[in-house]
Amino acid sequence: MDKSSIKIIFMGTPSISAQVFERMILDGYHFVGLVAQPDRPVGRKKILEPVPAKKVAEKYNIPVFQPLKIRHDYDFLKELKPDLIITLAYGQIVPQGVLDIPQYGCLNLHGSLLPKYRGASPIQAALINDENVTGVTLMEMTAKMDAGRMYAKEIVNIDPKDNSTSLFEKISLAAGDLILRELPNYLDNKLIGEPQNEDEATFCYTIKDDEEKLNLENGVHTLLGWIRALSEEPGAYLYFDNEILKIYDAAIANDKVEGQVGEIVKADKNGLYLQCKDGQLALLSLKQQGKNKMDYKSFINGHQNILGKTLK
Numbered sequence: 001m002d003k004s005s006i007k008i009i010f011m012g013t014p015s016i017s018a019q020v021f022e023r024m025i026l027d028g029y030h031f032v033g034l035v036a037q038p039d040r041p042v043g044r045k046k047i048l049e050p051v052p053a054k055k056v057a058e059k060y061n062i063p064v065f066q067p068l069k070i071r072h073d074y075d076f077l078k079e080l081k082p083d084l085i086i087t088l089a090y091g092q093i094v095p096q097g098v099l100d101i102p103q104y105g106c107l108n109l110h111g112s113l114l115p116k117y118r119g120a121s122p123i124q125a126a127l128i129n130d131e132n133v134t135g136v137t138l139m140e141m142t143a144k145m146d147a148g149r150m151y152a153k154e155i156v157n158i159d160p161k162d163n164s165t166s167l168f169e170k171i172s173l174a175a176g177d178l179i180l181r182e183l184p185n186y187l188d189n190k191l192i193g194e195p196q197n198e199d200e201a202t203f204c205y206t207i208k209d210d211e212e213k214l215n216l217e218n219g220v221h222t223l224l225g226w227i228r229a230l231s232e233e234p235g236a237y238l239y240f241d242n243e244i245l246k247i248y249d250a251a252i253a254n255d256k257v258e259g260q261v262g263e264i265v266k267a268d269k270n271g272l273y274l275q276c277k278d279g280q281l282a283l284l285s286l287k288q289q290g291k292n293k294m295d296y297k298s299f300i301n302g303h304q305n306i307l308g309k310t311l312k
Contacts, residue, residue: 001187004030006104009082010053011090013037016172018052020088020109023176025060029183032080033063035070037091071095084187087141088175096143104187106141109175113137113153115201118146123167124229125204130221132158134167136175138182140193147201149193151186154178163231163249214238216261216312220252220279238262238311240288245311248293249285256280260310267307272296274311 008029010021013036025031034057042049050058057064067073070092077085077098085106087094099106112122114137119125126134135155140148154174158167185191207230214223214236227250230236235246259265259275266273266280273280287293300306 001184003028003184003187006030006187007032007081007083009033009035009077009080009085009102011035011085011087011094012053013051013091014089015052016111016168016175017088017090018056019172020176020179021053022056022059024086024179025056025062027180031057031060031062032082033065033076035065035067035077035090038066038068070098074098077101085141086179086183093145094141099141099143107151107179107183107186108139108141108146108148109179110137110139110146111171111175113155114139114146114150115196115198117204118201119204120206121204123171124164124207126158127162127164127167127229128222128225130225134158134171136171136178138178138186147196147198149195151191151193152178152182163228165232212236214247216276218276220255220276220281223276223281224250224252235287240309240311243289245289246287246293247283247285248287249283250274251282251284253280253282262310262312264306264309264311267300267303269297269300272300272306 006029008031010031012021021034034053036051036053039048039050039054041047054064065076074097078101082102084102084104085098087106088109094106110122112126113135117125133155135153137150138152139150142148154177156170156174182191212230212234214226227236227247231248235248237244237246239245253271253273255278257275261275261277263275264272265275272283274283283296285293285295286299
């Protein structure tokens, strides 16, 4: 089938979507529109900027639609009459009325190896749970969240030093490889699809703002998982002298318990160690409120009295 003859709508918003969207454009697929979340203010000055996928659409003169609530506003899709809808990290639940429009159905690129980690934060969930493998699933979109038939998968290895930023980049590359390889097969009816085993399904939800603050009731492995999952954006944090201290990188130092939970038990050129309930975390990259990000040595140099202080 001639890829340029298929009218496609792409639904996606962040950078991971933008990268896959552009790869498909450059590969010759014909997009009649992009559906993305509304633009939002960014940065300290809260300047309204186009979302990443919108920037790609504008670059290639592809019409952009940004309904506040897609479940209430999708008549424009009926008018466009797309043959296929492809979704990656759009950010809203797509209603059945949209799913019924294209003759070739609706496909989703989901950032996990389904049925594991259905939901809004599969990439972060893999890091929080210390997985060493994750991936992308090309799947059928249905009214039930991430529950459709699975057509193909791409495996992604997670390195110990990966954080959310680096893993999103890996997932984006894998998603692009997967859709470019398998979409021709799908359009030629060569992909039968496999139902998901509901008994194996696990779920992850949108990470809330208050979850960005590290819970020191957790052990070192869980705390490290959250640090990795929230880095580089928005960044996990604790309070130091009543100010936000973001922690972007850390490592498990040992399993010693030598102080109170939250106490800095070591602060020298060899490390900045935070006492946790079952061991110590070496804090490697930090950012104090109102200051630039720095490594632990620079942080200690600016806080000579930090030994014995408590992070909360």
